[in-house]
Amino acid sequence: MANFFNDNESLKFHLHHETMKEIVKLKERNYADYGKYDYAPSDFEDALDSYEKTLEIVGEISGEILFENAESVDHDGPTIVDNAVVYAKGTQQNHEALRDAGLYGMSLPREFGGLNFSYVPYVMAAEIVSRGDCGFANIWGLQDCAETIYEYASKELKDEFLPKINQGFTCSMDLTEPDAGSDLQAVQLKATWDEKGDCWRLNGVKRFITNGDADIKLVLARSEEGTTDGRGLSYFVYDRKHRAITIRRIENKMGIKGSPTGELVFNNAPAQLVGDRKMGLIKYVMSLMNGARLGVGAQSVGLSEAAYREAFKYAQEREQFGKPVLNFPGVYEMLANMRAKTDASRTLLYETARCIDYYKSYEAIAKERKLELEERQALKSYQRVADILTPMLKLFTSEYANQITYDAIQVHGGSGFMKDYAVERMYRDARILTIYEGTSQLQVVAAIRGVINGGYINLIKEYEAKKAGPEFSTMKKVLVSMRKRFEEAQERANSFGSNSEFYDFNARRLVEMCGYLIMGHLLVIDANRCNSFTNSAELMIRMGQSKVEEAATFIMNFEEASLAKYKIVSDCKNCEV
Ligand SMILES: Cc1cc2nc3c(=O)[nH]c(=O)nc-3n(C[C@H](O)[C@H](O)[C@H](O)COP(=O)(O)OP(=O)(O)OC[C@H]3O[C@@H](n4cnc5c(N)ncnc54)[C@H](O)[C@@H]3O)c2cc1C
Numbered sequence: 241m242a243n244f245f246n247d248n249e250s251l252k253f254h255l256h257h258e259t260m261k262e263i264v265k266l267k268e269r270n271y272a273d274y275g276k277y278d279y280a281p282s283d284f285e286d287a288l289d290s291y292e293k294t295l296e297i298v299g300e301i302s303g304e305i306l307f308e309n310a311e312s313v314d315h316d317g318p319t320i321v322d323n324a325v326v327y328a329k330g331t332q333q334n335h336e337a338l339r340d341a342g343l344y345g346m347s348l349p350r351e352f353g354g355l356n357f358s359y360v361p362y363v364m365a366a367e368i369v370s371r372g373d374c375g376f377a378n379i380w381g382l383q384d385c386a387e388t389i390y391e392y393a394s395k396e397l398k399d400e401f402l403p404k405i406n407q408g409f410t411c412s413m414d415l416t417e418p419d420a421g422s423d424l425q426a427v428q429l430k431a432t433w434d435e436k437g438d439c440w441r442l443n444g445v446k447r448f449i450t451n452g453d454a455d456i457k458l459v460l461a462r463s464e465e466g467t468t469d470g471r472g473l474s475y476f477v478y479d480r481k482h483r484a485i486t487i488r489r490i491e492n493k494m495g496i497k498g499s500p501t502g503e504l505v506f507n508n509a510p511a512q513l514v515g516d517r518k519m520g521l522i523k524y525v526m527s528l529m530n531g532a533r534l535g536v537g538a539q540s541v542g543l544s545e546a547a548y549r550e551a552f553k554y555a556q557e558r559e560q561f562g563k564p565v566l567n568f569p570g571v572y573e574m575l576a577n578m579r580a581k582t583d584a585s586r587t588l589l590y591e592t593a594r595c596i597d598y599y600k601s602y603e604a605i606a607k608e609r610k611l612e613l614e615e616r617q618a619l620k621s622y623q624r625v626a627d628i629l630t631p632m633l634k635l636f637t638s639e640y641a642n643q644i645t646y647d648a649i650q651v652h653g654g655s656g657f658m659k660d661y662a663v664e665r666m667y668r669d670a671r672i673l674t675i676y677e678g679t680s681q682l683q684v685v686a687a688i689r690g691v692i693n694g695g696y697i698n699l700i701k702e703y704e705a706k707k708a709g710p711e712f713s714t715m716k717k718v719l720v721s722m723r724k725r726f727e728e729a730q731e732r733a734n735s736f737g738s739n740s741e742f743y744d745f746n747a748r749r750l751v752e753m754c755g756y757l758i759m760g761h762l763l764v765i766d767a768n769r770c771n772s773f774t775n776s777a778e779l780m781i782r783m784g785q786s787k788v789e790e791a792a793t794f795i796m797n798f799e800e801a802s803l804a805k806y807k808i809v810s811d812c813k814n815c816e817v
Pocket of ligand 1: 412413414415416422423447493501672676677678680682
């Protein structure tokens with residue numbers, strides 16, 4: 241029986257991280273729910289046991305049902321019947337299996353029927369589901385919307401919607417419009433207060449909405465007439481029972497074909513305000529997006545794991561020149577780099593999840609009682625780190641999932657190009673990961689703050705100060721030399737002023753240099769705990785060293801005047817026809 245949790249020791253390794261005892265204690269408020277709710281844990285060991293048992297179920301459903309259905313779902317896709325989206329048969333089966341196992345609303349408090357999972361095991365479940373079927377992970381993962389309702393909506397809205405999520409009611413996050421993609425400040429969908437109906441009314445078009453026909457929709461809309469920026473936007477919850485939306489079409493996509501992506505017309509749709517007016521984009525969407533970016537990180541790692549395994553299996557079985565192709569340096573180099581990138585992505589994922597766990601728990605406790613000084617400092621410090629790690633995570637893991645699925649096809653040779661092999665689908669599924677929830681370019685726009693305010697370099701120095709066994713001294717020395725090279729490049733970029741176009745032009749290079757350093761350090765820390773990560777640590781640092789050198793050389797030799805050479809392409813004055 242395939243079980244995508246039990247067959248993956250790396251997941252258990254991260255679940256047993258030394259900080260988990262403290263994280264779970266905070267999340268469980270020192271196990272205050274014990275005795276009040278069935279299955280509430282009595283102590284850390286009990287909680288960990290419950291996480292493992294639940295993840296085993298996720299692993300079994302993902303291995304036995306989601307993965308098995310993935311091919312037919314990719315082929316069949318969803319359809320529209322009478323203005324309603326009908327999932328592919330396999331998608332419906334996936335949804336029911338996870339719903340019946342109680343795996344919706346996992347992170348919600350028990351009072352709303354949830355499992356009160358901390359982020360680490362919840363994200364782990366998302367990774368496992370994504371390994372089963374990357375596209376289906378969207379439908380399941382949109383339960384994240386529950387978090388936003390829980391954090392910001394009124395008690396009435398919480399009571400109305402949250403228990404439904406646990407029952408398997410589906411969600412969607414409706415932000416994008418034809419003229420508002422990366423720039424969500426441009427959202428135009430109109431929200432007007434209806435005095436008679438005692439509700440808000442939504443009118444306008446949303447496009448590219450995953451699971452657009454969901455039961456519960458969180459919608460960003462312009463509530464303040466005459467405004468043109470983010471300060472005029474509020475957040476609303478819409479219940480599908482009103483049937484006030486026309487599904488204009490389902491997109492015919494390149495990948496994640498089982499995940500319905502719809503264009504929707506809101507026709508005077510009744511909705512209720514979530515939280516405060518005008519805070520829609522500034523506060524609530526930003527918070528939801530951060531959760532969704534963590535989700536795409538998990539999706540990317542799950543897909544990377546799946547593609548690596550397919551490629552490794554094939555390379556062992558396929559023989560050429562009288563031996564398995566795995567034996568050729570050109571092939572085993574690809575596989576070793578795929579493994580290293582997957583391990584690096586995963587360690588970044590769980591480091592980010594742990595920081596989010598800490599600060600979210602402190603935030604929640606702050607609503608119950610006044611925090612001690614030390615707790616307030618911890619909240620701020622973990623939040624700062626989570627804020628800079630989240631865009632870095634989304635950037636690296638999604639780009640790596642694309643590289644890994646690309647190489648997985650390469651390892652398969654011509655067979656990889658055929659629909660007979662799962663890697664063909666995985667390669668198509670990967671392509672969206674660098675686009676939705678903010679493109680890679682937008683992740684750089686967010687992450688560059690960590691370069692400018694010194695957040696990354698402080699973190700890197702903290703990792704540098706951590707002790708590791710003597711076998712890691714060479715790796716640590718290389719990491720120090722990489723850090724110095726980054727500082728040189730940063731100094732040069734700073735000499736042009738952090739607001740200049742020159743700086744923006746090199747922002748991705750600066751962010752990526754920090755990423756290689758952070759992933760290198762995290763893998764050394766992991767390898768120091770368990771030597772099965774030593775290989776990946778060494779390979780990632782070797783890879784990172786050459787990437788940092790490449791980026792530094794580019795920046796050191798770049799003149800502001802060189803920008804014109806790049807701009808000429810877009811000006812294109814010479815090729816008028
Ligand atoms: C399959 C799929 C599912 C989706 N699901 C949802 C969903 O559930 N809910 C939802 O609300 N949306 C969803 N989206 C929309 C998605 O989030 C947007 O497509 C994405 O944010 C990019 O917006 P855009 O397509 O308008 O591209 P644009 O914003 O037009 O970007 C075009 C190019 O310009 C670059 N660019 C734009 N601004 C900048 C900048 N400031 N700096 C540097 N480069 C920049 C981009 O990186 C990109 O390369 C989905 C999209 C797809 C394809």
